[in-house]
Amino acid sequence: MDDWDDQDTAPPDLVEAGSGELEPEEKSFKVPITIVTGYLGAGKTTLLNYILTAQHGKKVAVIMNEFGDSLDIEKSLTVNRNGESVEEWLEVGNGCICCSVKDTGVNAIESLMEKKGKFDYILLETTGLADPGNLAPLFWMDDGLGSTIYLDGIVTLVDAKNILRSLDDAAGKAEGHEESDDHGPVMTTAHVQISHADVIVINKSDLVSDEDLQAVRSRIESINGLAKIHVTAQSVVPKLEGFLLDLHAYDRVEELDRTDRGHSHLDQTISTLSISLPPLTAEQVKAVDAWLRTLLWENVLPGHGNFQGPVFEIHRLKGRLLLQDGSERMVQGVREVFEIFENPITQWGGQKEQESPGTGKLVLIGRNLANFDFQRSLQDCVDNVSGI
Numbered sequence: 001m002d003d004w005d006d007q008d009t010a011p012p013d014l015v016e017a018g019s020g021e022l023e024p025e026e027k028s029f030k031v032p033i034t035i036v037t038g039y040l041g042a043g044k045t046t047l048l049n050y051i052l053t054a055q056h057g058k059k060v061a062v063i064m065n066e067f068g069d070s071l072d073i074e075k076s077l078t079v080n081r082n083g084e085s086v087e088e089w090l091e092v093g094n095g096c097i098c099c100s101v102k103d104t105g106v107n108a109i110e111s112l113m114e115k116k117g118k119f120d121y122i123l124l125e126t127t128g129l130a131d132p133g134n135l136a137p138l139f140w141m142d143d144g145l146g147s148t149i150y151l152d153g154i155v156t157l158v159d160a161k162n163i164l165r166s167l168d169d170a171a172g173k174a175e176g177h178e179e180s181d182d183h184g185p186v187m188t189t190a191h192v193q194i195s196h197a198d199v200i201v202i203n204k205s206d207l208v209s210d211e212d213l214q215a216v217r218s219r220i221e222s223i224n225g226l227a228k229i230h231v232t233a234q235s236v237v238p239k240l241e242g243f244l245l246d247l248h249a250y251d252r253v254e255e256l257d258r259t260d261r262g263h264s265h266l267d268q269t270i271s272t273l274s275i276s277l278p279p280l281t282a283e284q285v286k287a288v289d290a291w292l293r294t295l296l297w298e299n300v301l302p303g304h305g306n307f308q309g310p311v312f313e314i315h316r317l318k319g320r321l322l323l324q325d326g327s328e329r330m331v332q333g334v335r336e337v338f339e340i341f342e343n344p345i346t347q348w349g350g351q352k353e354q355e356s357p358g359t360g361k362l363v364l365i366g367r368n369l370a371n372f373d374f375q376r377s378l379q380d381c382v383d384n385v386s387g388i
């Protein structure tokens, strides 16, 4: 990562914070956290600099993790408030917040919330090699943290010039996942960062031709058919809210129709799969819940017997279940963590998204999905519920 001081876009000088105690009423508001991930040199620091200097009226706390020589990590906390900024260094044990020392990472943010309380957004920049799937459930589901912050979304930057090479690079194999012998084609860190993303920023567009840019875009869409995609130079997006920040990617389910973008076989490792479902009874929703538990917790596809060959791996899951009584349930999942909940937008009687009426949908993003008939398995499971 580049030194802030070396850049024209460095944030303003840093001064000490106030006492920062939370008022009781402030504690009831949850602060959104956005995880910014991306391969080495993709433009994460450039993006954070841009966010810290852009006009958006937010007081943003940025947590960056970098490995020092001893593998200790330091978290730089920068709070930017109306032109005044505050910096302090939180020393956080050793290891990486994203993979090895989860509790320490959680404690760091808890102490941040207690100490400050004077910012309204947290950006967490991960190291270039981080797997966001390890981190997301901590902020999304953790009881302690979940009461003070919520995961707004995962933004993944890719370098337009190098991403195709990274995806094909066997040396960049993703850590913490099964070896390729069991799983078919090699999955790289770049795959994992793209598959978990809610927004993908294809940066450094100035370094490639239009044709190459289209090839990059198609490959990325074939991996992650759900994410919003922005093409940028110097990580500059037209607007922050709704593009990078305030996405509500885990408490709403939107735009499942993006999965119709096509390109389904461009990447041999990770793909996006869409399963359609008719309107369900309440009992059938329970059956979908049980099916998901088997799928995500046991890594078994119901009805598929003893499948011999590369097994599947689910990274991300989103869905909308339509019920016969006219109500809806949303489905959200990251790896083995998932939830089914009422659609807050229809609950409020608000603007319900237009989608093909009468069809529910589950979208899976993961590895080796093409070898299994997920549609048939789920349909059988739903059909087997008695009393339909």
Ligand SMILES: Nc1nc2c(ncn2[C@@H]2O[C@H](COP(=O)(O)OP(=O)(O)OP(=O)(O)O)[C@@H](O)[C@H]2O)c(=O)[nH]1
Pocket (backbone or CB within 6 Å): 001, 002, 038, 039, 040, 041, 042, 043, 044, 045, 046, 047, 127, 128, 203, 204, 205, 206, 207, 232, 233, 234, 235
């Ligand atoms: N040509 C070009 N260079 C860019 C662009 N965005 C960033 N850079 C440069 O690329 C280099 C890496 O950018 P960073 O923002 O430091 O990338 P990073 O993802 O934080 O890198 P790590 O911290 O090493 O993972 C810097 O020299 C940037 O000035 C872009 O859109 N086009």
